[in-house]
Amino acid sequence: xxxxxxxxxxxxxxxxxxxxxxxxxLVFFVIVCTLFPLAxxxxxxxxxxxxxxxxxxxxxxxxxLSLNTLFREDFDDGSLEQLALSEHPLSVLLxxxxxxxxxxxxxxLVLLAPLLALGFDIPAAGREALLxxxxxxxxxxxxxxxVGAALTAGLRRASGLLAVLILPLSVPVLIFGARSADxxxxxxxxxxxxxxxxxxxVLALTLTPFATAAAVRVTLD
Amino acid sequence: xxxxxxxxxxQPTGLEWRQLALWRxxxxxxxxxxxxxxxxxxxxxxxxxxxxxxxxxxxxxGLTEPEYGEVLWNGTAVRLQRxxxxxxxxxxxxxxxxxxxxxxxxxxxxxxRLSGSDDNDLAEIISALQLQGCAxxxxxxxxxxxxxxxxxxxxxxxxxxxxxxxxxFTHLDQAGREWLSERFNQHLRANGMLLLAxxxxxxxxxxxxxxxxxxxxxx
Numbered sequence: 275x276x277x278x279x280x281x282x283x284x285x286x287x288x289x290x291x292x293x294x295x296x297x298x299x300l301v302f303f304v305i306v307c308t309l310f311p312l313a314x315x316x317x318x319x320x321x322x323x324x325x326x327x328x329x330x331x332x333x334x335x336x337x338x339l340s341l342n343t344l345f346r347e348d349f350d351d352g353s354l355e356q357l358a359l360s361e362h363p364l365s366v367l368l369x370x371x372x373x374x375x376x377x378x379x380x381x382x383l384v385l386l387a388p389l390l391a392l393g394f395d396i397p398a399a400g401r402e403a404l405l406x407x408x409x410x411x412x413x414x415x416x417x418x419x420x421v422g423a424a425l426t427a428g429l430r431r432a433s434g435l436l437a438v439l440i441l442p443l444s445v446p447v448l449i450f451g452a453r454s455a456d457x458x459x460x461x462x463x464x465x466x467x468x469x470x471x472x473x474x475x476v477l478a479l480t481l482t483p484f485a486t487a488a489a490v491r492v493t494l495d
Numbered sequence: 496x497x498x499x500x501x502x503x504x505x506q507p508t509g510l511e512w513r514q515l516a517l518w519r520x521x522x523x524x525x526x527x528x529x530x531x532x533x534x535x536x537x538x539x540x541x542x543x544x545x546x547x548x549x550x551x552x553x554x555x556x557g558l559t560e561p562e563y564g565e566v567l568w569n570g571t572a573v574r575l576q577r578x579x580x581x582x583x584x585x586x587x588x589x590x591x592x593x594x595x596x597x598x599x600x601x602x603x604x605x606x607x608r609l610s611g612s613d614d615n616d617l618a619e620i621i622s623a624l625q626l627q628g629c630a631x632x633x634x635x636x637x638x639x640x641x642x643x644x645x646x647x648x649x650x651x652x653x654x655x656x657x658x659x660x661x662x663x664f665t666h667l668d669q670a671g672r673e674w675l676s677e678r679f680n681q682h683l684r685a686n687g688m689l690l691l692a693x694x695x696x697x698x699x700x701x702x703x704x705x706x707x708x709x710x711x712x713x714x
Contacts, residue, residue: 291596352590
């Protein structure tokens with residue numbers, strides 16, 4: 275277990291040494307979320323209707339941007355080999371890397387979302403729900419993404435392939451996430467979709483580390 | 496092939512490979528490779544570029560699955576006990592496995608955590624490899640030779656008995672090569688195992704070193 279936290283610490287230290295890489299997906303997220311209100315005009319009802327969905331899609335695409343670098347550099351500089359040759363379970367080590375990715379790439383995005391929701395005139399209840407659904411849903415995006423990133427780490431020009439692999443699998447998260455934020459904005463209960471979202475996250479947390487480890491071994495072969 | 500019961504009686508130790516076939520893509524590099532590396536001994540792989548030295552090393556440490564044949568660690572197939580082999584092994588390949596943003600000290604510290612060794616003797620190995628001057632600079636600022644020294648420090652301080660090294664002497668100066676040979680000899684005298692690919696003279700004690708010439712590399 276301590277090696278899990280050691281990996282997180284190591285990856286965080288690295289991420290903060292080149293924060294510009296970190297900031298790029300975040301800036302992308304902010305820009306996309308501000309473009310929608312500008313393009314759609316003054317119609318409050320329309321903005322409120324599309325808001326949660328638009329923010330969720332932007333979060334998904336920003337995640338995709340940051341996932342490209344998740345294992346690529348580790349593959350190129352040989353660190354991935356060293357992880358695979360460690361006596362510790364590879365799945366635990368890679369889960370640590372994925373957790374670090376979530377902390378540096380997803381958490382800031384989750385925290386910014388309620389602020390950007392103001393641009394869509396989403397009421398307070400909707401903003402809270404957006405924060406909550408993103409908080410529960412984004413770990414799944416990181417976890418699913420880690421499988422795709424592991425499979426494509428050894429390939430050149432694979433960013434398109436990663437999108438094709440990951441986006442279809444993210445659809446359930448997108449549906450339940452955006453839907454519950456929408457329901458909350460209309461003053462309805464979001465318990466149902468929220469529980470389903472949590473279920474998906476738990477499922478991803480239990481299954482994807484093994485898939486990621488297997489994918490890394492295939493990539494290194 | 497000897498049957499299993501006599502294998503058990505002999506308690507075979509070390510790293511053994513039988514009838515290995517190495518492929519890279521759709522090209523067969525080597526066929527029917529056999530070898531046995533025992534405690535206190537070294538095997539040096541020699542051969543022209545592209546003959547499969549790196550592929551053999553990667554296969555032996557379990558990064559690449561052999562197309563045919565098997566690798567055994569202490570008499571048991573490695574694919575059945577990968578963690579047991581990895582607990583005893585330190586590997587340095589072509590890729591340094593260093594993070595450009597971190598300093599050599601941070602890199603080595605994390606490597607020690609990964610391999611489960613304690614990093615008390617990091618200071619000793621850093622000064623032995625004359626890395627004191629750059630131990631706290633980001634690796635990106637280091638020269639190729641200095642990066643090689645950091646990679647070596649990782650293996651030498653790992654405390655593992657089995658070292659697999661792909662061309663450890665490249666980028667090192669004359670004094671560095673001599674120092675490394677001496678360090679290898681110390682490791683072998685302490686009953687360690689060493690498998691390396693090299694184009695230069697390795698400077699290992701002759702009675703401990705076996706050379707494995709790989710033929711081929713046909714286009």
